[in-house]
Amino acid sequence: MKKNSKAMVSAAIYSLLLFMLFGCTKENVQTIDQRNWQLVWSDEFNDSAGVSPDAAKWKFDIGVGPNYDGWGNAELEYYTNRATNVSLDGEGNLAITARRESYSGSAFTSARIKTIGLFEQPYGRFEARIKNPWGPGIWPAFWLLGANSETIGWPQCGEIDIMELRGQKPNIISGTVHGPGYSGSASITKSFAFEDDRFDVDYHVFAVEWGEDYLDFFVDSTLYQRITPDNVTGNWVFDHPFFIILNVAVGGNYLGFPTDQTPFPQSMLVDYIRVYKEAGQ
Amino acid sequence: MKNIKSNSLIAALITILLIAVSCERKLDGLELATYPTTPEVFVDGFSTGLYYAAYGTSKVTAFSVDKEVKYSGTASMRFDVPDAGDPFGSYVGGVFGTNPGRDLSGYNVLTFWAKASEPAVIDQVGFGNDMGASKYQVSITSLAVNNTWKQFFLLIPDPSVLTQERGMLYYSATPQNGRGFTFWIDDVKFEKIGTIAHEVYQICNGNDLNSTGAQGTYTILNCNAIFNLPTGINQTENIAKSYFTFTSSDTTIATVNSSGVINLKGNGTAKITAKVGNINAVGSYTLTTGGPGFPAPTPAVAAANVISIYSDAYTNVTIDDYCEHWEWGQGQPWHAIITTEYSFGNLNDNNFIHYSNNNDTWDLKRMISPIKFKSNPQNVSSMTYVHYDVWVPSVSTYTTNKPTIALQDATGIQVGVNSTSSLATDQWVSIDIPLSSFSGIDKSKIAYFVFDNFPSDVYVDNIFFYSQPTLPTTAAPIPTFLPANVISVFSDAYTNVSGTDLNPNWGQATVVTQIPVAGNNTLKYTGLNYQGIQLGSSQNVSGMNFVHLDFWTANSTSLNIYLISTGPVEKAYSLTVPTTGWTSVDIPLSAFSPVNLTDVIQFKFDGNGDIFIDNILFHK
Numbered sequence: 001m002k003k004n005s006k007a008m009v010s011a012a013i014y015s016l017l018l019f020m021l022f023g024c025t026k027e028n029v030q031t032i033d034q035r036n037w038q039l040v041w042s043d044e045f046n047d048s049a050g051v052s053p054d055a056a057k058w059k060f061d062i063g064v065g066p067n068y069d070g071w072g073n074a075e076l077e078y079y080t081n082r083a084t085n086v087s088l089d090g091e092g093n094l095a096i097t098a099r100r101e102s103y104s105g106s107a108f109t110s111a112r113i114k115t116i117g118l119f120e121q122p123y124g125r126f127e128a129r130i131k132n133p134w135g136p137g138i139w140p141a142f143w144l145l146g147a148n149s150e151t152i153g154w155p156q157c158g159e160i161d162i163m164e165l166r167g168q169k170p171n172i173i174s175g176t177v178h179g180p181g182y183s184g185s186a187s188i189t190k191s192f193a194f195e196d197d198r199f200d201v202d203y204h205v206f207a208v209e210w211g212e213d214y215l216d217f218f219v220d221s222t223l224y225q226r227i228t229p230d231n232v233t234g235n236w237v238f239d240h241p242f243f244i245i246l247n248v249a250v251g252g253n254y255l256g257f258p259t260d261q262t263p264f265p266q267s268m269l270v271d272y273i274r275v276y277k278e279a280g281q
Numbered sequence: 282m283k284n285i286k287s288n289s290l291i292a293a294l295i296t297i298l299l300i301a302v303s304c305e306r307k308l309d310g311l312e313l314a315t316y317p318t319t320p321e322v323f324v325d326g327f328s329t330g331l332y333y334a335a336y337g338t339s340k341v342t343a344f345s346v347d348k349e350v351k352y353s354g355t356a357s358m359r360f361d362v363p364d365a366g367d368p369f370g371s372y373v374g375g376v377f378g379t380n381p382g383r384d385l386s387g388y389n390v391l392t393f394w395a396k397a398s399e400p401a402v403i404d405q406v407g408f409g410n411d412m413g414a415s416k417y418q419v420s421i422t423s424l425a426v427n428n429t430w431k432q433f434f435l436l437i438p439d440p441s442v443l444t445q446e447r448g449m450l451y452y453s454a455t456p457q458n459g460r461g462f463t464f465w466i467d468d469v470k471f472e473k474i475g476t477i478a479h480e481v482y483q484i485c486n487g488n489d490l491n492s493t494g495a496q497g498t499y500t501i502l503n504c505n506a507i508f509n510l511p512t513g514i515n516q517t518e519n520i521a522k523s524y525f526t527f528t529s530s531d532t533t534i535a536t537v538n539s540s541g542v543i544n545l546k547g548n549g550t551a552k553i554t555a556k557v558g559n560i561n562a563v564g565s566y567t568l569t570t571g572g573p574g575f576p577a578p579t580p581a582v583a584a585a586n587v588i589s590i591y592s593d594a595y596t597n598v599t600i601d602d603y604c605e606h607w608e609w610g611q612g613q614p615w616h617a618i619i620t621t622e623y624s625f626g627n628l629n630d631n632n633f634i635h636y637s638n639n640n641d642t643w644d645l646k647r648m649i650s651p652i653k654f655k656s657n658p659q660n661v662s663s664m665t666y667v668h669y670d671v672w673v674p675s676v677s678t679y680t681t682n683k684p685t686i687a688l689q690d691a692t693g694i695q696v697g698v699n700s701t702s703s704l705a706t707d708q709w710v711s712i713d714i715p716l717s718s719f720s721g722i723d724k725s726k727i728a729y730f731v732f733d734n735f736p737s738d739v740y741v742d743n744i745f746f747y748s749q750p751t752l753p754t755t756a757a758p759i760p761t762f763l764p765a766n767v768i769s770v771f772s773d774a775y776t777n778v779s780g781t782d783l784n785p786n787w788g789q790a791t792v793v794t795q796i797p798v799a800g801n802n803t804l805k806y807t808g809l810n811y812q813g814i815q816l817g818s819s820q821n822v823s824g825m826n827f828v829h830l831d832f833w834t835a836n837s838t839s840l841n842i843y844l845i846s847t848g849p850v851e852k853a854y855s856l857t858v859p860t861t862g863w864t865s866v867d868i869p870l871s872a873f874s875p876v877n878l879t880d881v882i883q884f885k886f887d888g889n890g891d892i893f894i895d896n897i898l899f900h901k
Contacts, residue, residue, distance in 0.1 A: 134479070135513045168513040171476050196475040198511075261514040 035209070037125050037276035044272045049090025050083050053113055060086070061112040061247070063104075071112075072154075075139075076251035076258070078106035086111030093131075093269040098138060098248045100264040108258070112247030120147040120241035125276040126162060127207035127218075128246075133266035134200040137258025138167030139249040140268040142206055144242040155183035158237035160215060163206035166255040167262070170198040173206065175217030175225050181234025188232055190217070190225040203271055210238065211278075246270060315444075316384040322377060322391075322449045322469035325354035330379040331449060334412065339453070340370030352394040352430045352467035360452070360466070362401075365459040374453030376410050382445035388471035391419075391435040391450070397426040397464040403454045406466075408435060409443075409521065410451035416523040417443060419506075420451075421516065426464055434516060436480055436508045437471075438524040439558045476511040482557040483507065484525065484541070485564040492566070493626065493635075493740075494545065494574025495675070495707040501527065501541030501553060501566055525555040525562060535568055545570055571674035576631030577709045577742035578670065581861065588659050589745035590652060590730055593632055601653040603634060605729075621650045626740070633672075633742040636732065647682070648735045651689075652744070655728035658691045662724040664746040666713045675706040677736040684736070686714055689729035690722040697733060704736070716746070749835040756801035757831035757863050757895035766901040768820055770884070773802055775898060780817025787813045804894040809837070811887040814897070819847070823878040825899040827867040834859050837890025842868070845885060846877035858890070870899075 043057050060081040065071035077098060079085070089095045098110040128142045141164045146157030161176040176189035207218040215238060217225040229236040248268045251257040258264075321328040326346065335341035340363045347359035362373050391408050407420025419435055437443060450469055456462070481487075486503040504525060507517050527537040535551035537543045543553055543566070550569040555562040580587075580594045589595035591603075608618040624635045636650045661667075667686065684704060687697035696719045704710050716724065730744060760767075760774050769775035771783065783804065784793040792807040806812050828844065837858040845851040852873040856866065870878055884897065 134509060138513070169511075170478070170509075170513050171511065194475070198476055198478050200509075201475075201478045259514070263509070263515050 035125075036279040038279050039274055040121070040124070040277045041119050041275040042272060043094070044092070045088050045094040045270060046092050047088045047090075049088060051088045052081065052083060053086060053088070053094060057115060057118055058113040059116060059118065061114060064106060070252060071249070073249065073252040073254055075249040076106060076137075077108040077110040077249060078103050079112045079247070080109050081111065082109075085109050086113060089267075089269065093271050094246070095267045095269055096140070096246060096248045097265050097267040098133065098250050100258075100262075108250040108264075110248045110250055112245065112249075114145075114243055114245045116145075116147065116243040118243075119275070120243045121275060121277070122239065122241050123210050123212065124278065125207055125209045126160075126244065126273075127205055127275075128162070128273040129203050129205045129271035130163065130199075131201075131203045131269040131271075132165050132170065132173075132199045133248060133268050134167045134170040134198070135258065135262035135264070135266055136168040137251045137256060137262050138165075138266050139252060139255050140165050140167075141245070141247055141249070142270075142273075143245050144208070145245055146237065147241040147243050154178075156180050156237065158240075158242065159183075160208055160210070160238065160242060161189075162208045162217065164254075165199055167258075167266070168255065169193075170200045171195075173199055173219065175206075175208070177215060177227055177232065177238070179232060179234055179237045182232050186233065188227055192217075192219045192222070192224040203269070212239065244273065244275075246273075316382055318384045318387060320388060320471045322393075322471070323358055323466070324468055324470060325351075325356045328379075328449075330381075331377055332379070333375060333377050335373075335375035336453070338370060339372050339374045340367055341375075342369070343373035344375060347465060350396075350465050352396075352465075354468075357465045357467035358469070359463060360454065361463050362454050362456055362461045364461045365456045367461070372453060372455045375451065376412055376448065377450040378411060378447045379449055380447055382411070382447040383449070385437065385443035385446050385471050386440045388473045389437050389440055390474055390477055391437070391469070391471050392432060392474075393450075393469040394430045394432050394467045395424065395426050395464060396428060396430045398428070398462050399457075400425075400427040401454075401457045401462045401464065402426070403452065403464055405454075406433065406435075406450070406452045407519075408450055409446060409448045411447040413447075415448060416521060417446060418448065418521045419518055421518045430467075434477060434508075434510055435518055436477060436506055436516075438480075438482065438506050438520045441558065442524070478509045479515075480506055480508040480560070482520070482525070482555070482560060482562040483564050484527075484553075484555045484562050485566055487563040489565045490567065491569070492574060492628070493569040493572030496545050496547075496570055499543040499545060499566070499568060499574075501537070501543065501555070504541065504555075506557075520557075524557050526557075527553055527555045529553055534570065543568060571677075571738060572626065572635060572740045573628065573633070573672040573709060576628045577633065577672070578711065580668065580743050580745070582668075582745075582747045586664075586748045586750065587745050588661055588664060588747075590654065591634060591741075592743040592745055593630075594743065595745060598654050598659055599657045601656050603650075603652055604636065605651045605653045607649055607651060619647055619649050621648050623650065631742070633740050635738075635740050636735070637738040647733065648737055648739070650732040650735065652730045652732075653728065654730075655691060658726040658728045659746070660725040661716060661727050661746040664716055664724075664748045666715055666749065667719075667730070667744075667746050668711070668713050669744045670709050670711050670742045671704060671735075672709050672740040673704045673706045673736045674738055674740075677706070677738040682734045682736065685731075685733040686712075687729070687731035687733050688719050688722060688727050689731065690724070691726035691728045692723065694722045695729070695731070696720065696722050697731070699734075709742075711743075751835060751891065753798050753803070753833040753863065753893050755863070756799040757803065757833070757893075758865060760829065760896050760898065760900075762829075762898075762900040766825075767898050768822060768825060768900075769896075769898040770814065770816065771804055771897040772895065774896065778817045778820060782815040782817075785813045785815040787811070789813070798893065798895075801895065804897075806886065806892040806894070809840075809886065809888055809890060809892055811885060813886075814884040816882055816884075820881045820899070821879045822870065822881050822899045824901070825870060825878075826901050827869055827899065828873075828897075829865070829867050829900055830897045831863050831865045831895045832856060832858075832860065833863050833893040834890050837888055837892055840886065840888035840890070840892060843883075843885035843887075844870075844873040844876045844881060845883035846880045847882055848877075849883070850876050851883075851885065852876050853887075858888070865896075867900075 144160040149157035159178040172193040209216040215227040351357040403424040409418035522541040530552040534547040534549040552567040604623040610616045685697040689695035791812040840856045841853040
C-alpha cells in the first residue's frame with residue numbers, strides 16, 4: 001500500500017501480466033497443509049449504525065500523510081475520523097466511505113484505521129470478509145505493516161498487502177509484499193481475477209497465512225499466491241510483529257485518478273477481521 | 282441528435298440479407314416449440330434469421346458488410362455517415378431484426394465493439410426496436426468512438442420479459458459538424474456476464490417530483506437504467522416504460538397504466554412509484570389535485586419600473602410576514618379569528634405561495650391573507666398598478682366570492698378594491714388594478730398587501746407594484762415601402778398629402794400635439810374621446826391595398842380607426858390596445874367597405890386613453 005511513487009504504471013502492467021500468465025490457472029493452486037488455527041484477535045463490527053470503530057482496537061490516520069504527499073502515493077483524499085467516513089453500518093459491518101467533497105484543501109475524504117500499538121503480531125492467519133467499493137481511482141486495501149516502521153523505516157519494516165483493488169478493474173485484486181530491494185514497482189505481487197464476477201457485488205474472504213518461511217495469499221478458499229524467501233529479491237523481513245491497516249484511498253500513482261464518471265460515495269464494507277495463531281506456536 | 286422513432290418511420294426500405302450462417306446452430310427444418318435463443322446478432326455475418334431495414338428517410342445505402350476492417354473474425358458491420366445535406370439522406374439509421382423473435386431471457390446484456398474513422402459520436406444504439414410497438418426498447422446515446430475498438434454494453438433491464446424479442450439492434454448517426462465519417466460495429470451478441478453490476482432503475486431521472494395540478498392526464502418521464510461497467514464507470518441507458526410496473530399509492534385519486542400515463546381523477550394526493558422486476562425504481566411522482574401544474578406567466582414589466590412583493594422575476598422587498606393572522610373584537614362576543622396557512626411551492630424552478638387551511642371561527646366564508654412589510658413600508662406613489670397572478674383550484678370552496686385586494690398604509694388606513702366577478706378556476710389569472718383605485722391612503726408608506734375574501738385555497742405569484750411608462754421611449758419603426766407605392770398622410774419617411782389638418786375642430790375633447798420621440802415626429806392624442814384628420818385633398822386610394830399605421834398606448838382600453846369618404850361614408854376598424862411597445866398594422870382596404878376608395882377625405886379615431894401614432898399611410 002505504501003508505494004514508491006515511480007513506475008507504478010509498469011507495476012500495474014506487471015501485475016496484469018502476472019495475472020494473465022498465472023491467474024486462475026489450475027497448476028498454480030497448491031495443496032497446503034491443514035493447520036490448526038486458533039482465534040487470537042477479531043473485530044466483528046457488530047455495533048449500531050454510526051458508531052466509530054472500537055478505540056481499544058483501532059487508531060485513525062488523519063490528513064494527507066506526514067509528508068503532505070498523499071501518504072507517499074500522491075493520493076487525493078483527506079483521511080478523517082468522522083462517522084461519515086468511517087463508522088459501523090448497523091448491519092454488522094464497518095464502512096469506510098470515500099466521498100467527493102471539499103475538505104481541508106482536499107477534493108475527497110475517506111478514512112484509514114490501524115491497530116498500531118493496540119494489536120501487533122508476527123505470523124498467523126489474518127483474514128477479513130470484505131465487499132469492495134468500485135470506480136476509477138478508488139483504491140481499497142487490507143494490509144499489514146511492520147510495527148517497527150517508525151524506527152527502521154519503509155520498506156525495511158516490511159509490508160504485506162493482503163488485498164488491494166483498483167476500482168477501474170473491480171474483478172481483480174492483488175496480494176503483494178514489499179521489503180528491502182523489492183518495494184514499489186519491484187514488489188512481489190500477484191493478481192487474482194474473476195472472469196465473470198466482481199469483488200464489489202458480494203463479500204469475499206481475503207486472507208494471508210504467514211509462517212516463518214512462507215506467505216500464502218487466499219481469496220475465499222483459493223490459494224493464489226505463495227511467497228517464500230526464495231521468491232523475494234532481498235532480505236526476508238517477515239519475522240517480526242506487524243499491525244493491520246484498513247483504508248480506502250482515492251487516486252494515486254498506483255491506479256490513477258478518479259474521473260467525473262467515478263460514482264461517489266464509495267464504501268468498503270468489512271464484515272469482520274479475524275487473526276489466528278497456529279496452535280502450539 | 283436525430284430523434285428517430287420507429288413508428289414514425291417509413292420502415293423497411295431494404296432488406297439486404299436473409300441468410301442463415303450461424304456457426305453453431307442448425308435450425309433449418311426444425312419445428313421450434315419455443316423461440317430460438319441464438320445469442321449472436323452479427324459476429325462475422327448475419328446470424329440466423331437476421332434482416333436489415335434502413336430508416337426510410339436515412340441514407341439507405343450506408344450499411345455494408347466489411348471484410349477488411351473487423352474487430353475479430355472475418356467481417357464487421359460498416360456504416361458510412363454522409364455529409365450533411367446529402368441528397369440521398371443526411372443521416373444513417375436502421376434496424377436489424379428477426380422474425381420470429383428470439384428468447385433472450387437467459388442473457389443480461391447486449392455487447393458489441395465499435396470504432397470509427399475519426400473521433401466521433403454515434404447518436405444512438407439500442408435493441409428492442411421491432412419496427413412496431415417496440416415495447417422493450419433500450420438504447421444508449423452519444424457513443425464516443427474513435428480509431429480504436431471499444432466495447433459497449435447495454436443492460437437488459439428485465440430479461441424475463443424478452444421471450445420473443447424481434448429487435449436485435451438499431452442505430453442512428455448524423456454527420457459531425459456537417460461532415461460524414463465511417464464507423465464499424467462488430468461482435469454484436471447477447472451475453473450473460475457477471476462483470477456488470479449495481480444496476481439502478483430510475484423514473485423521473487431518479488427525482489422525487491411533486492406536482493399540484495388540475496385533474497387530468499400526467500405522464501411519467503425520464504425512465505432509465507444506470508449500471509456499472511466492467512471498467513468501474515457507470516453507464517446510463519434509456520429504457521422503455523414497459524419494463525416498469527407502476528403503482529399508485531391511492532387509486533381513488535390517481536391511476537397509472539403500464540405506459541406510465543397517470544389519470545389524476547380524485548381530490549387529494551397520490552404517489553406513483555415503480556419497479557423493474559423485483560427491484561424498486563428510484564424516483565417518484567407525487568401528484569396533488571388542486572394547484573397549478575405549471576408556473577405563472579413570467580412578468581414582462583422592466584425591473585426598473587417595479588416594486589416587487591413576491592416574484593422570482595424581481596428583487597423582492599423584505600417581508601415581515603407572508604400571512605399575518607388577524608382577529609377582531611378581542612374580549613367581545615363577536616371575537617373572530619380568520620387564520621390562513623401558507624406554504625411555498627415550486628414548479629419548474631418557479632416559486633409560488635399557497636394559501637389554504639382556513640380557520641374561520643364564524644364561518645364567514647372569507648379567507649384573509651395579509652402580507653406584511655410594515656417594518657419596511659414602500660413608497661409606491663410613482664407606481665400606477667398593482668399586479669398579481671392567482672390560481673384558484675376548482676376544489677376550492679366559496680369560489681363565488683368577489684375577491685378583494687386591500688392596501689394598508691403604515692398608519693393603519695386600509696382601502697380595498699373588489700373585483701367585479703369571481704375568479705376563473707384551474708388556470709392562472711393575471712390581475713392588474715390601477716393604484717388610482719386605492720384612494721385615501723398614504724401611498725408613500727404602504728405596509729400591507731391583503732388578499733381578502735378570497736377562495737379557501739389559492740396559489741399566488743408575481744405580486745408587485747409597477748409603473749406603466751406613459752411615453753414611448755423608442756421611435757416607431759421606419760416604414761420600408763417604396764415611395765412610389767405609398768400615399769402618406771403622416772410620416773417622416775415620405776412626402777405627406779399637403780394641406781392636411783391633423784386637428785380639425787369636430788367638437789372633440791381630445792388634446793392633439795406633435796412630439797418628438799427619439800427624434801421622430803409623433804402624433805399624440807391625450808385623453809382621446811374622438812379625433813379626426815382632414816386630408817388636404819380627396820385621395821383616390823383604389824390603387825392601394827392597405828392602410829398602415831404604428832400606434833403605442835399604455836392606458837387605452839378601446840381604440841378604433843375610421844376611413845371616411847364623401848357622404849360621409851365611414852367604417853370603423855378595431856385596434857388592439859393597450860400595446861406592448863409599438864404595434865404596426867396593415868389593414869386591408871377591403872376592411873373599410875363600403876367607403877368609396879376613389880374619394881377618401883378623412884380619418885377618424887375614437888376610444889379612450891393616451892395614444893401615440895405615427896406613419897399613417899396607404900400602400901400597395
